[in-house]
Structures are given as C-alpha cells and as structure tokens.
Amino acid sequence: MDLGTKVAEVIEASSAEFVAQCYKLDQGPALGSLVKTEGELCEIFGIVYDVETHSLDPGRRVIARGEQMETQDEVFRANPQLARLLSTDFRVLVVGHRQGDGLHHYLPPMPAPIHGFVYICQLEEVQGFAQSLDFLGLVIDARLSVSVDEVVAACLRCFSRAYPDSHAFLVKAGKELARLLGGDALRLNSVLKRLR
Amino acid sequence: MAEQNLDERTRLGTVVSGSLTRGVDVKLDASISVEDMVVGRYVAIEGEKRRFFGMITDVSLEALDPRAMTTPPDVADPFIAEVIAGTTTYGKLRVLPMLTIGGDAVSILEGPQPVKTVPTHFSEVKLASQRDVELVFGAEDDRRFHVGTPLDMETKVCLDVSKFVNRSNGVFGKSGTGKTFLTRLLLIGMLQKQAAVSLVFDMHSEYGWEGKNEKGYKVKGLKQLFPSKVAVFALDEESSRWRKVSTDFVVKIGYGDIEPEDIELLRQTLNLTEASTQAVYQLAREFGDKRWLKTVLNLEEDDSKQLISKLNIHDSTYRNLRRGLESLRRFPFLVPHAVDNPVQRILEYLDRGINVVLEFGRFDDSAAYILVANLLSRRIYARYREKAEKAMGGDMAPSRPLVITIEEAHRFLNPELSTRTIFGRIAREMRKYNVTLLVIDQRPSGIDDEIMSQLGTKITCLLDDERDVDSVLAGVAGKSELKSVLSKLETKQQALVFGHAVPMPVVIKTRDYGSAESYKALGFLEAAELKKKTEKDIEGLWAP
Incomplete structure (x- = not known):
C-alpha cells in the first residue's frame, strides 16, 4: 500500500475517536498504524484500533459462495456486485493533533469532520509524532472494543518500523510503558512480550 | 582531564526520600548497575543551595509492583530485561550525608561543614570526584599525612596528624587484617610531620627493625627507614642479636x-x-x-x-x-640491681625527638608486657606531668607531645584494670599532660566503654564480632549505617577511619607499605642516595 495516500473517509466522528470507510474493500490500514485527517482548524492524528468488513445493508447477511471455486478471486469475479454491497471500515482512536506548527499529544478541540479524507502517515510523520510518547497514556487509559494492550503493542510495532534502530525505539517506548504500568507488573509483562 | 572529571562525576540517580538521621534514599538511574555500587563509597549530592558529601551505607533492590517478586518478568528475554531495568525494578542507595559546602563565597572559604539538613527532593547524585575528596580531606602538607585512598579512587585521603596526636586513638581489627601495617604508617606519619614522638611497646618485635607480611616477606621497620629518628630498645638482648637488630639500649629493670x-x-x-x-x-x-x-x-x-x-x-x-x-x-630483664635507668634513657631519647621502640623479643607474653609497659609508662608519664605543670607555671617550654603505642590493649584497659593502670589515666586525661595513647587491639569489646568513648580517632579494619563492632561504633552518628560499612570491609588493606582527625568517616584502601616504591614515597633514601644528599647538604653549608 502506498503510504501517505488517501485510503478512507470519515463516516462517524466524536472527540475521542472516529470511524472511516475504506475506498477499497479489504484495503484498510494495519492495526495500530498512525492515520490523520484534516480538521477545520487542525490536523487530527489517530491510531487504528479496529478494522472491520461488513455488509452495507444490515438486513442482508453475507453468505458463503465459493464452494465450487478454486480461489477467492473467482468468488468476486463471479459475483461482481459483492464489492458494492460490502464495506471495510476502521475505527481510529484520536491521540493528538497539529495546530499551526505545534504538535500536541492530546485531544483536538473539535472532532474530525464527516467526509474528511483519511491518510496513512508517512514514515517521517510517524517519527515526528512518536518523538514524544505522551500519547501512550491516552491509549492505555482508553476503553475500546478490542484489547487495549493489543492495540498498544500493535501501535508500537508499527511505529518502530519508522526508525532505523527499531530496537532502541522499542526500549524507549517500553520504559515509558513501564512508567505507566509500573503498578501492574503482569500487564506490563504481557504488553512487552507482544512488542517483538 | 575534563573528560576524566566527567567520568568520575557520573550521575548515579536522584534523591527520592530520606531523613538526616537515617540518610537519604537515592533511586539509581537505569544506566547505573547496582553491582557497581559498593558501600563505603563517596558520593556528592547537588542540592539546591549547597553540595553535600556522603557515604553509601546500603544498596537495595526495589520494585514498583510487589507482585514482580512473586511472578518475575521474563528477564531471559534481553529486551524485557533492558526495559524493566531502572523502571519497574531499580536499585536504591542509602546515602548518609556527612558534610556540606554552601554555594556562596563565605561558605566556600569556611570549607566543608557538618550536615544539619538534607538535600531537596530529586537532587542529583554523583560519584564524588577527586577534587571533592581533596576538598574534604585536604592535600598532603606539613600537618596532613597520606594514609590511603578512598575505594575505587586514586585521590589521597589525608589524616590531620596534629589533630590526631591531640587525643588518644585506636586501631582495631581482627587478627590478620593489617593493623600492624596501618600502625606502622601512623607512626611514620607522626614521625614525618613531627607532630609527636612515639614510644612503642612492641610486643611482637615488628615495628622497630623489621617485620613480616602475611606471605612471610620481610618488611622494613621504622629504624631501617629513619635511622636517625628511631631508637630500638630491647628487652631481650639475645633475641635482638639473633635477629641481627642493632639495638640502642638494653632495658634492665631493677x-x-x-x-x-x-x-x-x-x-x-x-x-x-x-x-x-x-x-x-x-x-x-x-x-x-x-x-x-x-x-x-x-x-x-x-x-x-x-x-x-x-x-x-x-x-x-x-x-x-x-x-x-x-x-x-x-624474666632475665628483671635484675636485683639495675645499672642504668631505662626510664631516664627513654626520656633522653624522647626529649631529643627520637622515637623509641621497645622490642620484647621472646618475652611476648602478657605478664612481661603488662609489667614492663606499665612500669615504664607510669614513670614516664609522671615526668611528663611534672614538665607540663612546670610549663604551665612558665618555668619550662612545653614538651613535645608523646604518643605511647600499646598492643593487646584489652589486657590493660578492660573495665577491671582500666582504673588502675596508668593507661586508663592517660586515656581519660587526654592531652592535658601532652601524653596520649595509640591503642591497638583486636578485641575492642574487651576495652572499658569509658576509655573507648575517649578515643579521638578510631581506625578500624574488618571486625566481625557483633560486640566488637558495637563497641567501636558506640556514640558515633549514623552508627547503624557505619556498621554495615564496617562489616563489609575486605579482610586486607581496608579500614574505616572516623573521628577527630578526619572531617568525615571514610573507608580507605590503606597506602602500600613494603615495596621499594612505598619506602621511597615515605621518604626513605637508599644508602647511595643518602650519601649524595648528605654531600649536597655539606656543599650547601660551605657555599658562599
């Protein structure tokens, strides 16, 4: 996937998170990756925490169609309407915003605008954003539909790829986690184990 | 040089809690291995307004979450080990602040003062630099004698000899921990800085002419190093002859x-x-x-x-x-009629500023030692007392301070005898009459508490008996902290020095003694060099 390209559009938004629909089926960003969308006053950054593909019509369930076929592609070729009936959405936890020159690791004043375009951040942008690991506090404390620890680990793994010395980044991030989760050694352990 | 200084003053961590009496707790930085920290080491704490000097008295391991103890993290994984070091699990130091220097000009001129407060929260803690140690202990000069170096440092720790001889002092330590070597150094210090003359009751004949180290090699005694300033008196002429010691006088007591x-x-x-x-x-x-x-x-x-x-x-x-x-x-040294008066002889030498070592030769049992040491000391002390009283009246110049060195001191100074022996009196009356003691003992708990409390400076090598440790540290501020330091000393060449002659307690690696270089450093000249020096002096005398 070409990083930095437009991948989705905001279809639901609140101060703390937003939902975006992908332009292409099954082509959502990876779990934990950093995405951004243009707000009215600022650029809003978020971490993808849940990716879901579902039927657009809540009344029509997807049914299995490939019993007689060799590959998955054949299913889509034989049923071209499927691409229009299904949709890939992803949920994003807002972790910061850029207003003017200032990059802030806390919630923006306004939620992401509906139909705002969503981009996957470039490596340089990830590096810039992850210079401060203050956003980890927001993620750790969030109540999400998926396991927070999984999201944290996935996010740090994603971010570490932006660094030439990914180990050093992970150690730095691990120490920040240790500070946040100091009182809960078991949870810390389980997150740390997922960082590799 | 600047780089080296940076190295020495490595940041160790920050002050997180503590009190003046217990000492402050320092959380170690993740980059500092707890294994590099040893008790007895010096650290400097940069407070807000003043700098503090202290000694590490305890090292501990801490964890944020107590559950980490029961379900330890997977430290076999190097990544996890690296992350948790210094964060959820960290090292902690207990530092006993002892001296402080204020930041303003007046305080700097005053020099280090005893602490009366603690540094603020999160003050930075560093290893003390060479300069810090010099600032505290001073450089070697005509009053200060270099006795050793702090642990893991090259700086000299100096003892203020003029203060040292002001009070009675003690050297303690188990057998084989280097008391004799330390005492030799102290005697040389007093001799070199001319702070006092010494009278040594040398029970095992190891100070005067030569002694042996643990490996059996011979080491030079005082007389060999400073022939013009030391006289060897012998109680056992025959033993001296066998050992080829040139004695100045053979003591016979009537x-x-x-x-x-x-x-x-x-x-x-x-x-x-x-x-x-x-x-x-x-x-x-x-x-x-x-x-x-x-x-x-x-x-x-x-x-x-x-x-x-x-x-x-x-x-x-x-x-x-x-x-x-x-x-x-x-005892062949006891004779019905003594021809000469040993007390008179000893006094003559002492008056001339010559140190006297009385070697006991084969009579190294306690009966002979107690008898002779007491008998001679009592008379010598009486003479000093007389002189001091005359000096008070202005009839005489005050005499040179005398330091009497006694070994196995618990035999003289135990609670039962200490009130009766002359040594008990000397220890109590301190320097009133210019006579003080240097007490050497391996069993300090046997010495009367009252005497122990009168000792000005105590230098103690390793002691492992609880009672001995207690008796040496009785009445010292930060006793329990120093106790942990004392009991962790190495068995060789390490000593804890505290009291009147040092500004703060310090663990030292004692100065080398026994090698050719060490003799040279102590001012010993080989025969050829001595001759050259004498010739030069004579030339200087006749030069126009």
Whole structure:
C-alpha cells in the first residue's frame, strides 16, 4: 500500500475517536498504524484500533459462495456486485493533533469532520509524532472494543518500523510503558512480550 | 582531564526520600548497575543551595509492583530485561550525608561543614570526584599525612596528624587484617610531620627493625627507614642479636622499680589471690617500696614464718604470693640491681625527638608486657606531668607531645584494670599532660566503654564480632549505617577511619607499605642516595 495516500473517509466522528470507510474493500490500514485527517482548524492524528468488513445493508447477511471455486478471486469475479454491497471500515482512536506548527499529544478541540479524507502517515510523520510518547497514556487509559494492550503493542510495532534502530525505539517506548504500568507488573509483562 | 572529571562525576540517580538521621534514599538511574555500587563509597549530592558529601551505607533492590517478586518478568528475554531495568525494578542507595559546602563565597572559604539538613527532593547524585575528596580531606602538607585512598579512587585521603596526636586513638581489627601495617604508617606519619614522638611497646618485635607480611616477606621497620629518628630498645638482648637488630639500649629493670601496683595488675597472669595482692602492700610498707621485692625473694623459710606471723598474713596467702613472685625470676630483664635507668634513657631519647621502640623479643607474653609497659609508662608519664605543670607555671617550654603505642590493649584497659593502670589515666586525661595513647587491639569489646568513648580517632579494619563492632561504633552518628560499612570491609588493606582527625568517616584502601616504591614515597633514601644528599647538604653549608 502506498503510504501517505488517501485510503478512507470519515463516516462517524466524536472527540475521542472516529470511524472511516475504506475506498477499497479489504484495503484498510494495519492495526495500530498512525492515520490523520484534516480538521477545520487542525490536523487530527489517530491510531487504528479496529478494522472491520461488513455488509452495507444490515438486513442482508453475507453468505458463503465459493464452494465450487478454486480461489477467492473467482468468488468476486463471479459475483461482481459483492464489492458494492460490502464495506471495510476502521475505527481510529484520536491521540493528538497539529495546530499551526505545534504538535500536541492530546485531544483536538473539535472532532474530525464527516467526509474528511483519511491518510496513512508517512514514515517521517510517524517519527515526528512518536518523538514524544505522551500519547501512550491516552491509549492505555482508553476503553475500546478490542484489547487495549493489543492495540498498544500493535501501535508500537508499527511505529518502530519508522526508525532505523527499531530496537532502541522499542526500549524507549517500553520504559515509558513501564512508567505507566509500573503498578501492574503482569500487564506490563504481557504488553512487552507482544512488542517483538 | 575534563573528560576524566566527567567520568568520575557520573550521575548515579536522584534523591527520592530520606531523613538526616537515617540518610537519604537515592533511586539509581537505569544506566547505573547496582553491582557497581559498593558501600563505603563517596558520593556528592547537588542540592539546591549547597553540595553535600556522603557515604553509601546500603544498596537495595526495589520494585514498583510487589507482585514482580512473586511472578518475575521474563528477564531471559534481553529486551524485557533492558526495559524493566531502572523502571519497574531499580536499585536504591542509602546515602548518609556527612558534610556540606554552601554555594556562596563565605561558605566556600569556611570549607566543608557538618550536615544539619538534607538535600531537596530529586537532587542529583554523583560519584564524588577527586577534587571533592581533596576538598574534604585536604592535600598532603606539613600537618596532613597520606594514609590511603578512598575505594575505587586514586585521590589521597589525608589524616590531620596534629589533630590526631591531640587525643588518644585506636586501631582495631581482627587478627590478620593489617593493623600492624596501618600502625606502622601512623607512626611514620607522626614521625614525618613531627607532630609527636612515639614510644612503642612492641610486643611482637615488628615495628622497630623489621617485620613480616602475611606471605612471610620481610618488611622494613621504622629504624631501617629513619635511622636517625628511631631508637630500638630491647628487652631481650639475645633475641635482638639473633635477629641481627642493632639495638640502642638494653632495658634492665631493677627489683626496686617494681611497685605493689605492678603486682596487682599481674594478679591474673601470676595467678594471685585477692588476699595475696593485699599482702604485697603490707610487705611494701614493711620493707619500703624499693626493697620489698628483693627482700621477699631472698627470705629463708624461717624468716618467712616470722614475717607472716608478724604481719598476720595467712600461710596459704603467703605461699600463693611467693609462688607468683618467684615466677618473675624467669624474666632475665628483671635484675636485683639495675645499672642504668631505662626510664631516664627513654626520656633522653624522647626529649631529643627520637622515637623509641621497645622490642620484647621472646618475652611476648602478657605478664612481661603488662609489667614492663606499665612500669615504664607510669614513670614516664609522671615526668611528663611534672614538665607540663612546670610549663604551665612558665618555668619550662612545653614538651613535645608523646604518643605511647600499646598492643593487646584489652589486657590493660578492660573495665577491671582500666582504673588502675596508668593507661586508663592517660586515656581519660587526654592531652592535658601532652601524653596520649595509640591503642591497638583486636578485641575492642574487651576495652572499658569509658576509655573507648575517649578515643579521638578510631581506625578500624574488618571486625566481625557483633560486640566488637558495637563497641567501636558506640556514640558515633549514623552508627547503624557505619556498621554495615564496617562489616563489609575486605579482610586486607581496608579500614574505616572516623573521628577527630578526619572531617568525615571514610573507608580507605590503606597506602602500600613494603615495596621499594612505598619506602621511597615515605621518604626513605637508599644508602647511595643518602650519601649524595648528605654531600649536597655539606656543599650547601660551605657555599658562599
């Protein structure tokens, strides 16, 4: 996937998170990756925490169609309407915003605008954003539909790829986690184990 | 140089809690391994307004979550180990602040002062630099003598010798921990800085001419290093001859010099009963202080009977006494008539500023040692006292301070004897009469508490008996902290120094003694060099 390209559009938004629909089926960003969308006053950054593909019509369930076929592609070729009936959405936890020159690791004043375009951040942008690991506090404390620890680990793994010395980044991030989760050694352990 | 300084002043961590009495707790930075921290090491704390100097007294491991102890993290994984080091699990130091220097000009001029407060929260803690140590202990000069280096450092720790000789002092440590080497250094320090003259009662003949180290190699004694400033007196001429020691004087003590008090001190060693020691006083009254011993030893059976009935002494008491006194005959240095007066001789040497080492040769048992050391010291002390009193009246210049070195001090200074021996008095009366003690002992708990509390500076090598440690540290601020330092000393060449002559307690690696370089560093000149120096001095004398 070409990083930095437009991948989705905001279809639901609140101060703390937003939902975006992908332009292409099954082509959502990876779990934990950093995405951004243009707000009215600022650029809003978020971490993808849940990716879901579902039927657009809540009344029509997807049914299995490939019993007689060799590959998955054949299913889509034989049923071209499927691409229009299904949709890939992803949920994003807002972790910061850029207003003017200032990059802030806390919630923006306004939620992401509906139909705002969503981009996957470039490596340089990830590096810039992850210079401060203050956003980890927001993620750790969030109540999400998926396991927070999984999201944290996935996010740090994603971010570490932006660094030439990914180990050093992970150690730095691990120490920040240790500070946040100091009182809960078991949870810390389980997150740390997922960082590799 | 700047780089080296940076290295020395590595940041260790920050102050997180503590109190003045217990010391402050320092959380170690993740980059510092707890294994590099050793008790006794010096650190500097940069407070907000002043700098503090302290000593590490404890090192501990801490964890944020107590559950980490029961379900330890997977440290086999190097990543996890790296992350948790210094974060959820970290090292903690207990540092006892001891001295402080304020930031303003006046405080800097005043130099280090005792601490009366603690540094603020999160003050930075660093290893003390060489300069810090120099600032605290001063550089070697005409008053300060280099005794060793702090742990893991090259800086010299100096002892203020002029302060040292002001009080009685003690050197303690288990057998084989280097008390003798340390004492030799102290004696040399006093000699070199000319702060005092020493009289050493050298029980095992290891200070005067030469001694041996643990491996059996010979090391030079004081006389070999400073022939013009040290005289060796011998109690056992024969042993000196065998050992090829050039003695300056052979000590013989006349029966007339032995007083009833001397016998009383020997009560245990001579196996005398209480009644027979009392009988000695009766005999002395009967025959006179000078003649009683000789008379009693020469009494025939009949005369004895007459005597005891006259003095109303019980027969068994007399027998017990006679048996004890007879055993004094085995000492060849006790003679019916002494030709020369050893006390006079010793005083002559001391007056000339020459240190006297009395070697006991083969008579290294406690009976001979207690008898001779007491007897001589009592008379010497009396003379010093006389001189000091005359000096007070302005008739005489005050005499040079005298330091009497005694070994196995617990035999003289135990609670039972300390009030009776002259050494107990010297220790208590301190420097009033210019005489102080250097007490060397391996069993400090045997020494009277009152005497221990009077010792100005204590230098102690490893002690592992709880009672000994307690008695050495009695009355010291931060006792329990120093206790952990003391009990962790290495068995060789390490000592804890605290008290009057050092600004703060310090653990030192004692200065080398025994190698050619060490002799040179102590000011010893080989024969050829000495000749050259003398020639040069003579040339200087005649130069226009």
